[in-house]
Amino acid sequence: MSSIDTLPPLRQVINDYDLQARKSLGQNFLLDLNLTAKIARQAGDLRQCDVLEIGPGPGGLTRGLLAEGARRVLAIEKDSRCIPALNQIAAAYDGRLQIIEGDALEVDPLAHLTPPIRVAANLPYNIGTELLVRWLTPQDWPPFWQSLTLMFQREVAERIVAQPGSKAYGRLAILAQWRADAKIVLNLPPEAFTPPPKVSSAVVHLTALPAPRFPADAAILSRIVAAAFNQRRKMLRAALKGTAPDIEDRLTAAGIKPTDRAEQIPLEGFCALAREIAKP
Ligand code: SAM
Numbered sequence: 105m106s107s108i109d110t111l112p113p114l115r116q117v118i119n120d121y122d123l124q125a126r127k128s129l130g131q132n133f134l135l136d137l138n139l140t141a142k143i144a145r146q147a148g149d150l151r152q153c154d155v156l157e158i159g160p161g162p163g164g165l166t167r168g169l170l171a172e173g174a175r176r177v178l179a180i181e182k183d184s185r186c187i188p189a190l191n192q193i194a195a196a197y198d199g200r201l202q203i204i205e206g207d208a209l210e211v212d213p214l215a216h217l218t219p220p221i222r223v224a225a226n227l228p229y230n231i232g233t234e235l236l237v238r239w240l241t242p243q244d245w246p247p248f249w250q251s252l253t254l255m256f257q258r259e260v261a262e263r264i265v266a267q268p269g270s271k272a273y274g275r276l277a278i279l280a281q282w283r284a285d286a287k288i289v290l291n292l293p294p295e296a297f298t299p300p301p302k303v304s305s306a307v308v309h310l311t312a313l314p315a316p317r318f319p320a321d322a323a324i325l326s327r328i329v330a331a332a333f334n335q336r337r338k339m340l341r342a343a344l345k346g347t348a349p350d351i352e353d354r355l356t357a358a359g360i361k362p363t364d365r366a367e368q369i370p371l372e373g374f375c376a377l378a379r380e381i382a383k384p
Contacts, residue, residue, distance in 0.1 A: 114164050139296060141172060170193070241279060247312055256308060257301075282316050328381060
């Protein structure tokens with residue numbers, strides 16, 4: 105397998121540092137450096153950007169990002185066993201890689217990053233959706249990031265880009281498409297990973313829009329969409345009963361039939377409803 109830098113092949117790194125994959129940490133490693141460079145290229149032009157990477161593991165994608173010219177990479181990794189392997193990459197890349205050992209759900213990376221910032225990660229599946237929702241729902245917009253290039257289980261990737269009327273359409277589609285352009289840019293079979301997971305994966309690229317497509321309060325939109333799709337087969341007047349005492353009137357005022365189901369309502373409708381619910 106050809107390499108993109110002069111560091112040892114990833115299989116050797118795994119052996120040298122004894123990095124046997126742990127299921128509890130969602131570890132399915134990418135060991136093909138041509139593939140990690142290809143994923144890094146999906147993140148756009150990295151030369152003027154700081155890149156935030158969550159879960160670098162043995163460093164395959166990290167090396168891809170650095171080889172593709174990222175100005176700096178800040179990598180947050182929870183597994184202390186990976187840190188010496190990552191230090192070896194940092195030494196080879198002349199101060200362009202900073203490593204933080206910690207839990208990405210707890211660490212605030214912003215103090216260590218200079219805009220423009222892009223995020224790229226082969227995410228641990230157990231925290232991927234939570235991080236994505238956090239990145240999509242800050243109160244203010246635009247966010248700290250210009251783009252997110254993220255690996256998900258294929259089924260989750262399909263939920264992010266889903267359109268109204270489809271089974272995959274729900275909270276993730278609405279939150280992602282409200283404030284970003286989202287597309288699937290790469291599909292990967294289980295065999296691309298070591299060890300192979302049970303399901304296929306896909307890389308989603310999201311570009312932050314300068315402003316949301318329709319005005320709405322992030323917290324309210326997030327809350328009503330969660331409630332609407334929690335009981336997706338119910339009519340909205342029932343599914344949203346707990347969100348406002350006069351929910352039928354507010355649905356009607358937003359141009360939505362109270363007997364419709366969440367799956368049928370486009371993004372614009374949910375934003376109109378969020379604005380109605382925000383009214384006193
Ligand atoms: N980026 C590497 C690659 O592509 O080969 C590893 C990807 S593996 C799917 C996920 C990585 O995230 C693992 O290295 C795991 O230790 C790390 N991880 C798991 N939970 C984490 C958390 N809460 N915060 C930071 N890293 C985490």
